[in-house]
Every structure is written in structure tokens, then in C-alpha cells.
Amino acid sequence: MPGKALTGDEEQLTLPDCQMISRLGRGGMGAVFLAKQKRLDRLVAVKMLNKAVAANPEFVEKLQREAVTLAALNHPNVVGCHDIMTTDQGVFLIMEYIPGQLTVRDLVLRLGNLPEPVVARIMLDVVKGLSYIHAKGFTHRDLKPDNLMLFWDKPHPPRTYAEVFADTQTRVTICDFGISQHRTALAKAVDKNNPAAASDGNGDGDANANANANGNSVLGSPTYMAPEQVYAWENVDFRADIYSLASTAYFLLTQSPPFLEKDRAKLIECKIQHDIPDPRLAGAKISGAFAQILHKMGRAEPDERYNSYHDLMLDLERVLSAFDIEYLRINSVEKRKLNLWRSVSIGMGLLVCLAGLYPAEKHIRRRYFEAKPISLASSLYFWNGNRSDWSCQQRDAESDTAVLTGMMSHKPLELRQALINGQSLHIKIRLPSTGKVSCYLYDLSGERCRLTWKRNATWRSLYRAASDRQNMPIGFLPERKAMEWLACDFRLEYNRLVLFLDGKIAGVAHLNPPIQSCNFAVEVDNSALVQIKDVFISDL
Numbered sequence: 218m219p220g221k222a223l224t225g226d227e228e229q230l231t232l233p234d235c236q237m238i239s240r241l242g243r244g245g246m247g248a249v250f251l252a253k254q255k256r257l258d259r260l261v262a263v264k265m266l267n268k269a270v271a272a273n274p275e276f277v278e279k280l281q282r283e284a285v286t287l288a289a290l291n292h293p294n295v296v297g298c299h300d301i302m303t304t305d306q307g308v309f310l311i312m313e314y315i316p317g318q319l320t321v322r323d324l325v326l327r328l329g330n331l332p333e334p335v336v337a338r339i340m341l342d343v344v345k346g347l348s349y350i351h352a353k354g355f356t357h358r359d360l361k362p363d364n365l366m367l368f369w370d371k372p373h374p375p376r377t378y379a380e381v382f383a384d385t386q387t388r389v390t391i392c393d394f395g396i397s398q399h400r401t402a403l404a405k406a407v408d409k410n411n412p413a414a415a416s417d418g419n420g421d422g423d424a425n426a427n428a429n430a431n432g433n434s435v436l437g438s439p440t441y442m443a444p445e446q447v448y449a450w451e452n453v454d455f456r457a458d459i460y461s462l463a464s465t466a467y468f469l470l471t472q473s474p475p476f477l478e479k480d481r482a483k484l485i486e487c488k489i490q491h492d493i494p495d496p497r498l499a500g501a502k503i504s505g506a507f508a509q510i511l512h513k514m515g516r517a518e519p520d521e522r523y524n525s526y527h528d529l530m531l532d533l534e535r536v537l538s539a540f541d542i543e544y545l546r547i548n549s550v551e552k553r554k555l556n557l558w559r560s561v562s563i564g565m566g567l568l569v570c571l572a573g574l575y576p577a578e579k580h581i582r583r584r585y586f587e588a589k590p591i592s593l594a595s596s597l598y599f600w601n602g603n604r605s606d607w608s609c610q611q612r613d614a615e616s617d618t619a620v621l622t623g624m625m626s627h628k629p630l631e632l633r634q635a636l637i638n639g640q641s642l643h644i645k646i647r648l649p650s651t652g653k654v655s656c657y658l659y660d661l662s663g664e665r666c667r668l669t670w671k672r673n674a675t676w677r678s679l680y681r682a683a684s685d686r687q688n689m690p691i692g693f694l695p696e697r698k699a700m701e702w703l704a705c706d707f708r709l710e711y712n713r714l715v716l717f718l719d720g721k722i723a724g725v726a727h728l729n730p731p732i733q734s735c736n737f738a739v740e741v742d743n744s745a746l747v748q749i750k751d752v753f754i755s756d757l
Contacts, residue, residue: 219317223240232304235255238260247265265309267307268307284310294345317366317374319366320366326725327725328377329713350391358458361461365392441468442457444489445457447489448485455526459526466514467515475493493511593753594752599752600633602629606741608621621748622747634754635734639711640757643706643752644704646702647700649699649700649746654670655668656737656740657737670703678696682724689716691723704720
């Protein structure tokens with residue numbers, strides 16, 4: 218199951234007909250849990266307000282509005298709402314659970330810049346959902362990469378672009394309707410000449426922009442929201458969502474938002490004065506037709522954007538159909554090549570029989586004559602640092618693999634061989650005691666990545682990863698017994714670092730500046746006993 222283990226207090230949460238399973242996330246307003254509805258035997262997502270927020274009637278009203286909004290919507294590209302409950306423990310929103318827990322931002326973190334057909338397909342799904350909620354009278358007002366989730370009902374995340382939409386069940390779902398607005402509510406706010414009412418209370422996190430010129434609270438994510446959400450709140454309509462979708466598409470294509478101003482006031486001023494720039498200027502490889510669509514969506518003036526979702530949907534479908542035609546054209550060429558090979562299959566069969574001798578010869582050469590890679594844990598000669606605190610055991614009790622054991626170490630053990638761009642370092646670590654062990658990469662500029670494994674007094678394992686001193690979320694890892702090994706892989710893929718734990722991708726960090734060459738070190742807490750084995754450096 219996804220998510221993190223529940224704390225003691227969270228295990229005490231009780232909801233009628235619901236069993237709490239794990240915590241999917243936590244934010245300024247509260248937390249989101251994975252739960253099971255016993256009567257219907259289905260998984261649901263439970264959004265809970267924390268106690269401080271739940272004590273504020275405005276926030277409770279905000280959550281209730283979100284529940285009413287979602288209850289009125291029923292579309293495959295819009296997250297569903299099942300119920301809202303208030304107990305003595307707090308306020309809970311029972312929502313549809315989206316398998317995979319992958320946002321489109323997560324896709325960028327895992328795969329890098331997304332290609333044009335994938336971005337166009339994501340946008341088409343979102344436009345279908347937006348068109349539906351617009352017909353129901355709603356405007357979302359907070360579209361961004363974190364609020365678009367991929368319905369991914371598979372045991373592992375997508376590894377390539379081709380996998381993203383290979384399954385017909387995969388779709389993009391619009392989430393977080395906390396600051397959405399119905400046109401009737403907006404009309405009432407305008408009639409009362411009360412801009413603050415149109416803002417639906419206060420938001421959380423980056424959903425709050427700076428106050429506008431009149432001092433009224435303006436809601437939305439400053440990085441992605443349309444400029445009129447600040448200077449003309451009474452004119453905000455579906456075209457603001459079109460602008461935010463263009464900003465999101467820019468991020469998916471370039472891994473960067475359209476405008477890089479850090480100061481919010483300057484950011485909004487820049488948005489008012491400039492259209493969203495062409496992603497091709499930032500290195501995106503897209504067609505002219507797709508660039509025109511994004512240009513029209515990202516105009517600073519709302520009247521110059523698309524005036525209907527129908528027209529936008531048709532343009533996106535034309536872009537995708539062009540890729541479909543190209544794909545079929547490639548397939549037809551491949552089929553002709555296949556028929557050509559079939560026509561000479563009898564002659565090739567004879568060659569295959571003769572070539573059968575080659576694998577046997579290759580196996581014999583590899584088995585008896587070729588050198589095998591040597592683990593860098595087989596000798597302390599491969600390491601620098603305080604080697605006196607470490608010992609080398611040539612044969613582990615479980616296998617014939619050499620093991621390095623360190624205890625009461627006062628200095629890190631540093632690998633002599635450098636790790637360069639385009640290479641991967643593999644290592645297995647065991648922590649059969651309480652204490653802490655850290656593995657880290659460093660270059661001339663300082664520490665670039667660190668993985669820490671800590672076993673506390675109750676023998677529970679805690680993991681933390683950081684890159685360039687910024688936290689790198691690594692997700693949930695199962696509890697590990699005292700004598701179990703943790704397999705780690707640090708892959709330097711040019712401008713990013715990919716961390717694998719137990720053979721599964723655990724985190725991705727984009728490196729700035731990229732690592733050209735770095736060193737690897739193991740650091741042991743004074744009270745810990747640590748063992749390492751199977752240390753290899755290989756080309757990707």
C-alpha cells in the first residue's frame with residue numbers, strides 16, 4: 218500500500234465504516250489518509266483538517282464547499298467526493314482514491330522533460346474535465362502540476378514515456394477544488410462589491426498570493442495562476458483555468474515555470490505585461506502547431522485566449538492525430554521490412570543453425586577466460602580515510618562475498634575511485650545495531666547527495682535522503698530486520714541523480730550544477746555497527 222505508516226495518534230482516528238491504512242500526505246491545513254470503506258469494500262482518500270484549522274469556521278466552511286462542489290461533479294477526469302463527516306476528532310472529507318499517487322509533477326521528476334504527445338494527451342484529459350466542470354458552472358482557479366493526478370493502477374510507476382498512456386485505463390484526474398468558484402457565488406460577490414467574498418476565504422501553502430492593490434485576499438498559486446486573478450477578480454472565468462493549464466504545460470515541457478521571478482509582486486507584474494513565453498526558447502522540442510496552441514492559451518489578456526473549451530479540444534486532438542499518423546507510417550515501414558525478412562527465412566534458417574555455435578563459445582570464454590568485476594568491498598586498499606576502524610572479512614556467513622565491517626568510526630571511509638557522469642554506484646549496506654549510517658557523494662563544490670539510515674532504540678528504521686542540501690522524498694520503505702541488507706544504487710544521469718533502493722526507484726534530484734566527477738563516502742555514527750558489500754561502479 219502507498220503512503221507512510223500511521224503514528225500512534227493517527228491510529229486512534231475512527232470514522233464510521235472506515236479503517237485507516239496509511240498517511241498519503243500532510244500539508245498546512247491537515248493530512249490525507251488512505252482508508253478502506255468496509256461496507257463497500259473499496260479504498261478511499263480521507264482529507265482531514267488539523268485541530269487548529271478545524272477550530273476556524275471559515276476553514277470548515279471551505280472544506281464543506283469543496284465537498285459540495287465535488288459531489289455535484291461526476292466525470293472520469295475529475296476526482297469524486299463520497300461524503301463529509303464531522304466527529305469529535307475533526308472534520309473529514311471522504312474522496313475517491315486515485316491509484317498510483319502520481320502527479321504530473323512526479324512524472325517530470327522521474328522522466329525529465331515530457332515529449333509533446335505526452336503533454337498534449339495530459340492537456341486533452343484536463344480540458345475534458347475542465348469543460349465538464351465549466352458546464353456545471355464552476356471554475357477551478359488553482360490548476361498546477363501538483364493538482365493533476367495520473368490514474369495509475371499498476372505495481373510500479375512508469376519507467377519510460379511510452380508507458381505513461383500505454384494502458385487504456387490511464388487518465389489524468391483534476392484534484393483539489395478547495396478554492397473553486399461557482400458563477401452564481403461570484404455574481405453575488407460582485408453585487409455586494411466585496412472582492413474578499415469572491416476569494417472564498419483563506420487558502421493554505423502557496424495557494425495564497427499577495428494582497429492586491431485594494432488589500433483584498435487573492436487565492437491561487439502565483440506561479441501558475443492567471444494575472445486577472447489578482448487585478449480583476451470579478452472577471453475571472455474559465456479562461457483563467459486555460460491560462461493555468463498553459464503554465465503547467467510549460468513546466469512539463471521544460472521542468473521550469475514560465476516566469477522565474479521570486480518576488481510575488483514582481484511575478485504578477487511580469488504576468489500582466491507579458492504572455493507566457495514560447496517553450497522552444499527554453500529548449501522544448503515541439504511542433505509549430507503545438508506552440509501556437511500554447512501561445513493562444515497563455516495570452517496575458519483573457520479576451521485573446523480561447524473563448525471555448527470546444528475549440529481548444531479540437532486543436533489538441535489535431536496535434537495528437539498528427540502523431541498517430543506518424544506512428545502508423547512508421548509501423549507500415551516496419552511491416553514491409555518484416556515481410557522482406559519472411560521471404561528469405563529459409564536461407565536465414567541455415568545461418569541460424571551455424572550461428573548456434575557462437576553462444577556456446579561465448580559462454581565458455583566468459584566462464585573460464587574473461588575477468589569478472591571485483592567488489593570494491595573486497596579490500597581496504599580501495600578506500601581512504603580512517604581504515605583502522607574497519608575490517609575486511611573475505612567470506613560472509615551467508616555467501617562467498619567479501620564484507621567490510623565498521624564500528625566506532627570517527628572519520629568517514631572514502632572510496633578511492635571517483636564516480637563520473639554517466640556511471641552508477643551499487644552498494645549493499647547492513648545495520649545490525651541501533652545507530653546511524655550515511656552514504657554521500659561530494660565534489661569540489663561540497664556535498665551533493667546524502668542517504669541516511671537510522672535504527673532507533675525500538676529497532677525501527679528511519680530513512681532520509683537529500684540532494685544539494687534539499688530534502689529528497691523517498692516514499693515508504695518496508696521495515697527491515699537486523700540482518701537484512703539494503704541495496705542502494707546512485708545513478709548519475711548527466712543533469713540529474715536517480716536513487717534506487719532495493720532495486721526500485723526511490724528518488725530523483727535535478728543537479729545544478731551537474732556532477733562531472735565526485736567521490737563516495739560512508740559515515741558511521743559512533744555507536745553503530747555497519748557492514749557493506751557488493752560495491753561496484755559501472756557505466757550506464
